[in-house]
Amino acid sequence: MTKVSKSPQRVAVAGLGAIGIKIVEALDQGIDGLVLAAVSAQNPAKHQEFLSRLKKPPAVLPIDGLSDVADIVIECAPSKLVRSIVAPFVSRGKTAIVLSAGALLENEDLIDLAKQNGGQIVVPTGALIGLDAVTAAAEGKILSVKMVTRKPVTGLAGAPYLVENNIDIERIKEPLRIFQGTAREAAKGFPANLNVAVALSLAGLGPDRTTLEIWADPTLTRNVHRIEVESDSARFSMSIENIPSENPKTGRITALSVIAYLRKQRSALRVGT
The missing domain is CATH 3.40.50.720 (NAD(P)-binding Rossmann-like Domain)
Structure with missing residues (x-):
């Protein structure tokens, strides 16, 4: 042939x-x-x-x-x-x-x-695992999607949301929650950091119904994402620790x-x- x-x-x-x-x-x-x-x-x-x-x-x-x-x-x-x-x-x-x-x-x-x-x-x-599972679940009915992101301080420094709200994370000694809201709000406030959250929202419930927490953590050297999804076909959670690239805002993966x-x-x- x-x-x-x-x-x-x-x-x-x-x-x-x-x-x-x-x-x-x-x-x-x-x-x-x-x-x-x-x-x-x-x-x-x-x-x-x-x-x-x-x-x-x-x-x-x-x-x-x-x-x-x-x-x-x-x-x-x-x-x-x-x-x-x-x-x-x-x-x-x-x-x-x-x-x-x-x-x-x-x-x-x-x-x-x-x-x-x-x-x-x-x-x-x-930098996110499980988008295949979220995409499949979206063919049925997804009830909720929540993401918690924890990043080293260097990976978040200078984000517009921090500047606009006068949040200083440079000298924190313990983990600090710096944001809680929707993926759409996160994308505006952290444009160089939260593309993963937007990708997750586009695969599932959309940017206005995907909820997000962002933590600055001085004890971390990796970007950590945890996702919890509730749907009519499955309930699942995922966690990934990404090693930063030469750009601390981006994972090597x-x-x-x-x-x-x-x-x-x-x-x-x-x-x-």
Whole structure:
């Protein structure tokens, strides 16, 4: 039987922080059916040495040039740039993988734009386990979803919510609950920290019915998330401790989650929803 070969999909990576660099390295080493076409960075000169060491250095383009050369874009950038990265792709029927999931709540029309043009927005599992289970439970009826996040102080410092409410966590000696509310409220107050909560809400009850507690904990070195879900098909709880990447606001597993998703695209065996 003749093997049917498909032309590789071209991938662009927007943002070369800790996550973007890991994804670029994986693509350069080779993922079946994909080719790294381009990258975008706020300061391209800063990354010139890294890019020159790759086997096949990609084109370095401004954000608005990525959709001309790629079929898929992976957003690894500050949340304020999400719209400028995602819109050109989904409006042309292409795919945008979004890590700054919280920004989708302020740009919900991007989902309609994707639907109208045959595009797709993908929010990967990221630093959270169990999204498959939540997605499955949502096919029935979910009664409640609660998440408790505990992070080292360095992973929360400078968050807008803390600044606006004059909450000083720099010198705390014991765990302090700094927020209690909905995933939507958390996304506004902690845009660099709580993309996991937004992903959870999008998989289940939505951002206004998913409740959240955030704790600053000076005794921790890892980001800890615990989720409790009550539904008509199952009651389950999940807990994960994520080792921070070079960026203390982000877990190492986030980049690995995106790489795992990319490998699934042409895999002969696909495990998970």
